[in-house]
Amino acid sequence: MAAARRARAGDSRAGFRRAAxxxxxxxxxxxxxxxxxxxxxxxxxxxxxxxxxxxxxxxxxxxxxxxxxxxxxxxxxxxxxxxxxxxxxxxxxxxxxxxxxxxxxxxxxxxxxxxxxxxxxxxxxxxxxxxxxxxxxxxxxxxxxxxxxxxxxxxxxxxxxxLSHLPDGFGQLVSLEELDLSNNHLTDIPTGFALLINLVRLNLACNQLKNLPADISAMKSLRQLDCTKNYLETVPSELATMASLEQLYLRKNKLRSLPELPSCKLLKELHAGENQIEILNAENLKHLNSLSVLELRDNKIKSVPEEITLLQKLERLDLANNDISRLPYTLGNLSQLKFLALEGNPLRTIRRDLLQKGTQELLKYLRSRIQDDTTSPSEEPPVTAMTLPSESRINTHAITTLKLLEYSEKQAAVIPDDVFDAVRSNPVTSVNFSKNQLPAVPPRYFCRDHSLHAAFLSVLFLSILCWSWSGFFFPSRGYLHLSSVRVPTHTDITGISRSEEQKQKMVQKKQSLSACVQITAHLCLSRTLLLEGNPFRTPRAAILAKGTAAVLEYLRSRIPT
Known part of the structure; x- marks a missing residue:
């Protein structure tokens, strides 16, 4: 009515206000x-x-x-x-x-x-x-x-x-098949959960759970359980009885070991990355015959058991960012594996460039090394007329044609005598004893009548993992000679006077300088010097990376005048 009156009175805005x-x-x-x-x-x-x-x-x-x-x-x-x-x-x-x-x-x-x-x-x-x-x-x-x-x-x-809590009577929802409680503030799970026997998918991710109730195993229909990003330190052993479980997510917790799941025959995916797992036991794996995805990245795993090869349906294996130094070569026999992540591990037996070539090339390499992985130094296969040179413990073909004596990647503590005997009167110019566990240079290497010294050694590979020697010494002959110089330890000098301790340090320094002089003098004859794989403090890694000439130049610069 007011609008009508304003319109009759000549209000020009009346129509606009009525529309609004x-x-x-x-x-x-x-x-x-x-x-x-x-x-x-x-x-x-x-x-x-x-x-x-x-x-x-x-x-x-x-x-x-x-x-x-x-x-x-x-x-x-x-x-x-x-x-x-x-x-x-x-x-x-x-x-x-x-x-x-x-x-x-x-x-x-x-x-x-x-x-x-x-x-x-x-x-x-x-x-x-x-x-x-x-x-x-x-x-x-x-x-x-x-x-x-x-x-x-x-x-x-x-x-x-x-949500910080749930009602105790939650188990009354007996028809429930899907329950998502992720990204809340829950600190515990009510015991009534055990009554949810028809539950198929349960998501508890991103809460504040420190443990799971043991009666969670009563959920006989559960196929997917997601406990990602909580504070779980253990998983109840009763979880192993959940025969219908197909997907288990335990990422971003505080687990120190994987749960043993002997009854989870249908488990297809196990995600346990970003935990504190140090040991991967055979018991954790041998029952998981249906597993297609195993994700263990960002843990502290040091080794992978041979039993992982029982997982013949495995398609994705993520072991990135652990402490693994060596893999079982039989891993290459996993025929269904399409993705293998190993970056961020201190692997000794696999070159970095090989890791960058992709899963299939990596598996091909592992398969090619299965012979070396399964044959121990004390149980070598017999050499027959049908044995290929690469399959024999001693590659005589390399000795005679390439002038190379090779006994590498055996993880051996000693070099067998028959390796040296195989040289006989054949002069060799290269020796490769790398990637073993030799505590010292083999004594037979220094025998004066040995054929190793019949010709000039142009390349010497000795990437030895646990040597105790600290100096190189070269006699005036044309071959390379390495001997041990024992450096006094803290135990050796305990109890002596400070003046005597200083004298000990001066002797040690004199020995090191003497070694440095002799190294430089004789390495000048070498064409190639390979030192990778050793825990050197000096020279620095940057100098080693520049090659032989840079290393020799560094050594010459350290000779006292």
């Missing part, structure tokens, strides 16, 4: 009419601060067109249309839901994820037909006890809320 006052409804009538036909109403992403009342009463109130003198066709007979069974209110700005939700008893799906809900109405418990409830990505601090009355509920999504 007539707001369009938040839920168009077209959607309501369609919902009466389909039983589904989607109001997602409409910026709703609250749900309009006519949405809750959609099954009760007659439509506006019914109050008009209109004739209805077969498609518009509202009194014959279905009740609402699916309501989607996601991605709005709802802070609460009305208790009038009880007016929609036929609902089977209610989706209110991505809102600002801090609580849920108790009337939810009256939706006895509800099968899926999604209230994820809200601000819920608790859930009402009435929710536990939903005996037909199969999917309950509560992730990304602020």
């Amino acid at each position: 006052d007539e707001q369009s409804p938040a839920v168009p009538q077209g959607l309501i009419r369609a919902a009466r036909k389909s039983g589904q109403l989607n109001l997602a992403g409409r910026g709703l601060g609250e749900v309009p009342q006519h949405v809750w009463r959609i099954n009760l109130d007659t439509p506006e067109e019914a109050h008009q003198n209109l004739s209805f066709g077969a498609a518009d007979r509202w009194w014959e249309q279905t009740d609402l069974t699916k309501l989607i209110l996601a991605s709005n700005q709802l802070q609460c839901l009305s208790e009038d939700i009880r007016l929609l008893p036929a609902l089977t799906v209610l989706d209110v994820h991505d809102n600002q809900l801090t609580s849920l109405p108790s009337a939810l418990g009256q939706l006895e037909n509800l099968q899926k409830l999604d209230v994820s990505h809200n601000k819920l601090k608790s859930i009402p006890e009435e929710l536990l009355q939903l005996s037909h509920l199969k999917s309950l999504l509560l992730q990304h809320n602020e």
